[in-house]
Amino acid sequence: MQVFKTVQALQIYLNDLRKNGQQIGFAPTMGALHSGHLSLIAASKADNACTVCSIFVNPTQFDNADDLDKYPRTTERDLELLSEAGCEVVFIPNAKEIYPENIVIRNDFDFGELDKVMEGAFREGHFAGMAQVVNRLLEIVEPNRLYMGQKDFQQLTIVRSMLKQTNSKTELVMCPIVREADGLAKSSRNVRLTPENRQKAIVLSETLRKVKERLTESSIQDLEQFALVHLNLPNFRPEYFKVVDGISLQEIESIDDADFVVACTAVWAGEIRLIDNMILKNN
Numbered sequence: 001m002q003v004f005k006t007v008q009a010l011q012i013y014l015n016d017l018r019k020n021g022q023q024i025g026f027a028p029t030m031g032a033l034h035s036g037h038l039s040l041i042a043a044s045k046a047d048n049a050c051t052v053c054s055i056f057v058n059p060t061q062f063d064n065a066d067d068l069d070k071y072p073r074t075t076e077r078d079l080e081l082l083s084e085a086g087c088e089v090v091f092i093p094n095a096k097e098i099y100p101e102n103i104v105i106r107n108d109f110d111f112g113e114l115d116k117v118m119e120g121a122f123r124e125g126h127f128a129g130m131a132q133v134v135n136r137l138l139e140i141v142e143p144n145r146l147y148m149g150q151k152d153f154q155q156l157t158i159v160r161s162m163l164k165q166t167n168s169k170t171e172l173v174m175c176p177i178v179r180e181a182d183g184l185a186k187s188s189r190n191v192r193l194t195p196e197n198r199q200k201a202i203v204l205s206e207t208l209r210k211v212k213e214r215l216t217e218s219s220i221q222d223l224e225q226f227a228l229v230h231l232n233l234p235n236f237r238p239e240y241f242k243v244v245d246g247i248s249l250q251e252i253e254s255i256d257d258a259d260f261v262v263a264c265t266a267v268w269a270g271e272i273r274l275i276d277n278m279i280l281k282n283n
């Protein structure tokens with residue numbers, strides 16, 4: 001496994017591969033890797049001769065300084081996991097490599113309503129920071145395919161819009177959510193849950209599942225209300241539970257209003273903010 005810290009060294013290596021006609025898959029991460037991240041590596045390895053994983057805790061996408069400080073950093077272990085997973089290339093830049101003074105990084109995207117709702121309404125500046133770093137990383141890596149998790153469904157939708165706006169040739173591949181045995185979506189932040197809140201955190205996936213089961217019986221409004229009541233455990237504070245059109249991310253009134261429907265939620269479990277989602281309909 002090749003590990004690069006600089007843009008220049010990485011690009012020299014990747015340009016050689018490209019010259020030899022090799023396809024490149026790319027999975028951007030913030031490290032503290034778990035099997036959710038490794039599923040992106042596996043998906044990329046199935047499609048591409050070379051898989052690049054980046055590890056960069058991007059300061060511009062954190063709306064909360066404490067969350068950035070406390071974000072788990074486990075680089076040694078990450079490298080072991082990536083090596084075991086057969087990842088060919090790891091890119092671990094520092095902030096100066098990503099945001100050098102002499103380069104203007106495009107950040108004038110217009111996401112319409114996509115970045116205004118749900119996460120966008122609660123995490124100011126988060127998506128602008130995310131789009132900035134993903135765009136910069138894509139310019140550096142120039143992959144044939146980009147692998148992102150359904151876990152961050154809104155993020156993936158916004159990246160899809162960004163790829164359109166930049167006329168990118170990179171294909172976006174959505175990888176399913178990897179969950180713990182009890183249903184909790186894997187997340188680097190899960191290790192920060194108290195033992196009690198960790199146990200209770202299954203309420204997110206359980207609620208999503210119950211909503212899916214009741215889809216034909218109740219109105220969307222009643223389902224959202226039902227979910228918010230369910231998620232409101234002691235020490236838990238739901239921020240939103242929305243059933244949306246999976247393309248526009250706009251709320252729908254009836255399940256018949258869209259072909260692709262997703263339920264998305266964000267909940268504070270003590271001091272840790274968890275997100276999860278489930279595809280309710282896709283036809």
Ligand code: AMP
Nearest residue numbers: 029030031036148149151152177178186
């Ligand atoms: P992060 O390191 O949290 O920025 O995540 C990097 C990538 O891994 C993103 O595309 C995430 O959507 C994806 N990812 C994170 N957790 C999971 C999971 N539980 N299942 C699938 N993909 C995930």
